[in-house]
Amino acid sequence: MPELPEVETICRRLASRLRGGVILDIDLLRPGILRAGDIKTLSRKVITAVRRLGKLVIIETGGELVIFHLKMTGNLLLLEDKQPGRHCHLVIHGLDRDGIDFFLHFHDMRRFGYLCVLPSSDGASGPPICLLGPDALCISQRDFISLLDSTRRRIKSLLLDQSKIAGIGNIYADEILFWSRINPITPSRELSIRQKRSLYSNMGKVLREAIDQGGSSVSNYVTPAGTKGSFQKKHAVYRRRGQPCPVCLETIVRKSVGGRGTYFCPACQAPVPRCKKRK
DNA sequence: GGGCTCCTGGAT
DNA sequence: ATCCAGGAGCCC
Numbered sequence: 001m002p003e004l005p006e007v008e009t010i011c012r013r014l015a016s017r018l019r020g021g022v023i024l025d026i027d028l029l030r031p032g033i034l035r036a037g038d039i040k041t042l043s044r045k046v047i048t049a050v051r052r053l054g055k056l057v058i059i060e061t062g063g064e065l066v067i068f069h070l071k072m073t074g075n076l077l078l079l080e081d082k083q084p085g086r087h088c089h090l091v092i093h094g095l096d097r098d099g100i101d102f103f104l105h106f107h108d109m110r111r112f113g114y115l116c117v118l119p120s121s122d123g124a125s126g127p128p129i130c131l132l133g134p135d136a137l138c139i140s141q142r143d144f145i146s147l148l149d150s151t152r153r154r155i156k157s158l159l160l161d162q163s164k165i166a167g168i169g170n171i172y173a174d175e176i177l178f179w180s181r182i183n184p185i186t187p188s189r190e191l192s193i194r195q196k197r198s199l200y201s202n203m204g205k206v207l208r209e210a211i212d213q214g215g216s217s218v219s220n221y222v223t224p225a226g227t228k229g230s231f232q233k234k235h236a237v238y239r240r241r242g243q244p245c246p247v248c249l250e251t252i253v254r255k256s257v258g259g260r261g262t263y264f265c266p267a268c269q270a271p272v273p274r275c276k277k278r279k
Numbered sequence: 280g281g282g283c284t285c286c287t288g289g290a291t
Numbered sequence: 292a293t294c295c296a297g298g299a300g301c302c303c
Contacts, residue, residue: 261295
């Protein structure tokens with residue numbers, strides 16, 4: 001799915017068009033995607049904001065939070081009409097601030113995605129929002145290092161755990177670990193202090209650069225306008241098995257970590273030998 | 280930790 | 292035909 005940079009791109013572009021607009025009609029083509037709330041309550045509501053939390057897209061009205069999780073293949077598109085595409089599950093029709101019709105389509109080929117309509121008053125205190133740890137772009141270095149020190153889990157699995165730190169997915173975990181020269185299965189607590197600081201710094205750097213590039217279009221991610229992101233052109237390791245490392249020219253390898261395809265440079269990201277007690 | 284599940288589809 | 296896929300919950 002869209003990860004933090006893709007979701008941030010989607011939210012920014014939706015916000016610029018939808019903020020100040022009003023919702024008129026809602027077509028819920030596949031009711032199963034609505035996980036909580038009543039979609040009809042959105043009729044005649046004014047959109048006050050569109051923001052991101054972790055990988056969630058949150059559309060705010062006067063009284064409700066509309067929360068989308070796009071999972072692997074979800075897309076939010078601003079189209080000219082309500083004609084649903086092959087995998088369209090929801091269309092929200094409204095008028096933007098200038099009185100021009102908008103049609104917000106929710107498409108999702110694999111149908112893992114969902115949405116919730118929750119009251120603004122206490123929606124954030126329940127799932128899915130309450131299940132998220134601090135956002136990867138908001139966490140302080142101090143809190144991040146405390147998190148790393150709190151467990152011996154493999155660093156890649158920890159970065160992917162949304163309840164500990166929200167927003168990083170499979171692409172950016174691999175890219176961040178590469179630039180930090182860290183092997184993905186290193187227990188987080190065993191990283192050197194230098195590596196922990198490097199990880200924090202590269203997390204911000206990689207995510208912000210990816211946002212500047214409109215995210216990564218490796219499969220079917222597109223912005224609400226249907227355009228592709230370009231950060232995939234800058235991937236150092238993700239889905240580059242068999243290709244040369246951009247730093248040392250060693251061959252990139254793929255292995256499974258926590259059930260996820262994991263790409264890394266076996267030279268730049270060699271495991272740090274542990275100090276073993278000898279008997 | 281690993282494995283399976285929800286789905287559809289692209290690549291080889 | 293088989294493997295892989297921007298996620299994540301559930302089971303052991």
